[in-house]
Structures are given as structure tokens and as C-alpha cells.
Amino acid sequence: MWAHVLNALLGIWLMASAAILGYSDAKTITDNEHIAGPIIASFAIISWWEATRVVRLYNVPVGLWLLLAPWVLGFDNTTATVNSMLVGALxxxxxFVKGKIKDVYGGGWSAVWKSDTLHAREARKQPRTNLK
Structure with missing residues (x-):
């Protein structure tokens, strides 16, 4: 979970970094960071819970975009370029950090093809009662 908390903080940092680092007058750069930051923070916070842990992977394309954005958008500020690349890499x-998994939830469509599903295993654990 620590990685997801750090990603949420990086998303918040990305939203504030233009004002803190002094390049808030560059509209293209700040617009990019004001769009990517909340997306990163939202996906990271959603992935805090075990049942929605897979949402953490939605941040991969956003992180890769931050690595490419300085060249695609033509950043003219070195500080903004370093910030975008560093945050994107992090x-x-x-x-990709999964976190601890304590329980299994559902199984999705792959559970349809499994012969030993979670509910079948749980049913075998329960004592059988004879109903007469």
C-alpha cells in the first residue's frame, strides 16, 4: 500500500509543482500537469483497497505519458522537463507494486473455466448436514 500512497502524493505534487517550482506561466505545461495529477491521485487512492488493487495499473499509461510529454508538447523549461520525467518514472x-493480498474476491471471467472455484472450496470446508 505504501507505493499507492506515494503515487497519490506524486499526483498531488504534480498539481502543485508548477507554482512551487516557478513555471506556472507556461500554460501547456501546467495544463498537462493539472490533468495528469488528479488522474494519478485518483487511480492511486482507488487502488488502496484490495478489491480494486488492479486499478493501480491504470497509472502506467499516465506515467509513460509524463515521460513523453516534454518532447510531444515541446516543453521549453528544464525544471518542468525534469519534474515531468521524474514523476513519470516514479x-x-x-x-507495478502489487501490495499484500489477504483475500480473493470473485475471480472475474476466468472463474467460469476453473474447475476448483472459490465457492466450491468454501463449500467443502462447511460440515454437511443431513436433511430428512
């Missing part, structure tokens, strides 16, 4: 890397 977000992408931290998005």
Missing part, C-alpha cells in the same frame, strides 16, 4: 515504477 509513477510508472510504483504502479
Amino acid at each position: 509513477v510508472t515504477g510504483l504502479s
Whole structure:
């Protein structure tokens, strides 16, 4: 979970970094960060819960975009370029950290083809009662 908390903080940092680092007059750069930051923070916060942990992977394309954005959008500020690349690399890397898994929820469509599903295992654990 620590990686997801860090990703949420990186998303918040991205939203504030233009004002803090002094390039808030560059509209293209700040617009990019004001769009990517909340997306990163939202996906990271959603992935805090075990049942929605897979949402952490939605940050991978956003992190990769931050790595490419300085060249695609033509950033003319070195500080903004370094910030975007650093945050992008961290977000992408931290998005691959799974975290602890305690329970299994559902199984999705793959459970349809399994012969030993979760509910079948749970049913075998329960004592059988004879109903007469």
C-alpha cells in the first residue's frame, strides 16, 4: 500500500509543482500537469483497497505519458522537463507494486473455466448436514 500512497502524493505534487517550482506561466505545461495529477491521485487512492488493487495499473499509461510529454508538447523549461520525467518514472515504477493480498474476491471471467472455484472450496470446508 505504501507505493499507492506515494503515487497519490506524486499526483498531488504534480498539481502543485508548477507554482512551487516557478513555471506556472507556461500554460501547456501546467495544463498537462493539472490533468495528469488528479488522474494519478485518483487511480492511486482507488487502488488502496484490495478489491480494486488492479486499478493501480491504470497509472502506467499516465506515467509513460509524463515521460513523453516534454518532447510531444515541446516543453521549453528544464525544471518542468525534469519534474515531468521524474514523476513519470516514479509513477510508472510504483504502479507495478502489487501490495499484500489477504483475500480473493470473485475471480472475474476466468472463474467460469476453473474447475476448483472459490465457492466450491468454501463449500467443502462447511460440515454437511443431513436433511430428512
